[in-house]
Amino acid sequence: MTEPSAGPECPGHVPRFLLRHGWLWSCLVVALVSPGALAEEPDVFEAWLRPAHAPADGFDAWTDLGGAKPGAEVRSLARGRVVEATGESVTLEHLHHENHELQRVRAVYSGLASVTLRPGDGVSRGQVLGRVGAGASGVLHTDRELSPAEARRFTRERARLPQPLEEPVLVLISHARNELRLYERGVERARVEVGFGQGEGPKQERGDNRTPVGMYFIVQTVRGNITGPYSAYYGGHWLRVNYPNPWDASRGVKRGWLTEKTREKIARAWTAREATDASTRLGSGIGFHGWSGEWSLEQSGGRLSWGCVVFHPGDITRLYERMPQGTMVVLF
Known part of the structure; x- marks a missing residue:
C-alpha cells in the first residue's frame, strides 16, 4: 500500500531442391517463420543488467583538447568500447546505469596521433587512446552534442556510478x-x-x-x-x-512542488541508502x-x-x- 497515515507504508539450412519448385514455396515460408525458427524475445532483465559491454563505474573529468599541449596523452573518460577508429580519430561508446535506465554516451576524439585502437576493442577508464595532434578536438554526445561546459558538468556529476x-x-x-x-x-x-x-x-x-x-x-x-x-x-x-529519489525530486523542482534545498536533502539521503523526505507532494x-x-x-x-x-x-x-x-x- 502507499501513503498510510501511520505505520509502514525451421532449420537454418534449406535444401536446394525446394527452391526449384514454386508449388513448395508457401511451405518453405511457413517453415522459415515457424516459432522454432524465430529468435527468442530479448530478456529485458538481462539486457539491462548485462548489456553488450560493461557499464562505466564513473567518469573522469572532461577536458578540452583544443588547448592541450601537442603530444599530450588523450585518455578514456570511462570504461567503454571503440565503435569507430582511424589513424587520427576514435569514437568510444560508454554505457552507464542512471536511475532505471541504461544510458549510452559517445565520446569523439579527432586530430589525434598514434591511434592504434580498432572497432570492437574494449577500453578501461584512464586508458591512453592516442596523443594530441594538429587540430585536436573532442566532443561528448548524449542525446545531443554537449557544449564543453555541459560536458564538464556531465562528467562531474557522474564521477561515481552504481554497479x-x-x-x-x-x-x-x-x-x-x-x-x-x-x-x-x-x-x-x-x-x-x-x-x-x-x-x-x-x-x-x-x-x-x-x-x-x-x-x-x-x-x-x-x-x-x-x-x-x-x-x-x-x-x-x-x-x-x-x-522519492533524486530524479523524482528533480521532477518535483521543475513542477514547483519542492525547493532545490529539499532536492539536495533527498539526494544525500538516497545516496546513503536512507529514508528520504516523505512530506512533499511527490x-x-x-x-x-x-x-x-x-x-x-x-x-x-x-x-x-x-x-x-x-x-x-x-x-x-x-x-x-x-x-x-x-x-x-x-x-x-
Whole structure:
C-alpha cells in the first residue's frame, strides 16, 4: 500500500531442391517463420543488467583538447568500447546505469596521433587512446552534442556510478511483465509474479495510486503484527523503499512542488541508502508487501494497491529475509 497515515507504508539450412519448385514455396515460408525458427524475445532483465559491454563505474573529468599541449596523452573518460577508429580519430561508446535506465554516451576524439585502437576493442577508464595532434578536438554526445561546459558538468556529476551487477542483493522489477527477479552478486536466485498500484503509468504525485519507476533502496523491513488502517492488506510483511529519489525530486523542482534545498536533502539521503523526505507532494510510503489473501493476475490485472509492489502471500514469506535493508531495487 502507499501513503498510510501511520505505520509502514525451421532449420537454418534449406535444401536446394525446394527452391526449384514454386508449388513448395508457401511451405518453405511457413517453415522459415515457424516459432522454432524465430529468435527468442530479448530478456529485458538481462539486457539491462548485462548489456553488450560493461557499464562505466564513473567518469573522469572532461577536458578540452583544443588547448592541450601537442603530444599530450588523450585518455578514456570511462570504461567503454571503440565503435569507430582511424589513424587520427576514435569514437568510444560508454554505457552507464542512471536511475532505471541504461544510458549510452559517445565520446569523439579527432586530430589525434598514434591511434592504434580498432572497432570492437574494449577500453578501461584512464586508458591512453592516442596523443594530441594538429587540430585536436573532442566532443561528448548524449542525446545531443554537449557544449564543453555541459560536458564538464556531465562528467562531474557522474564521477561515481552504481554497479548493479556487483550488488550483494539486487531486485529488478518489470512493470510490463509483472515480474520480479532477485539476484545475489549478479546470480539470479528467484523470479516471482507481482502486482502494482491501481493507477496506470509511473508515479507522479501523492494519491495517484501509481507505482514508481526508478532506482531505490530498501530502508525498512517489518514482519509480523503490522498495525495501522491498512494492516490487513500487508499480509504480515512490509519492506519500504526510499521513494522519492533524486530524479523524482528533480521532477518535483521543475513542477514547483519542492525547493532545490529539499532536492539536495533527498539526494544525500538516497545516496546513503536512507529514508528520504516523505512530506512533499511527490508522495511517499512505497514498498513491498503481501496481500490479504491469494490473488491472480487474470482476475485483478495486477492492479491491486495504492502504489506498492504486491507479492503473492507465499512469495513474500519465502523472499522476505533475502531482501535486507540496503538492498538495491530497480523498477522499470
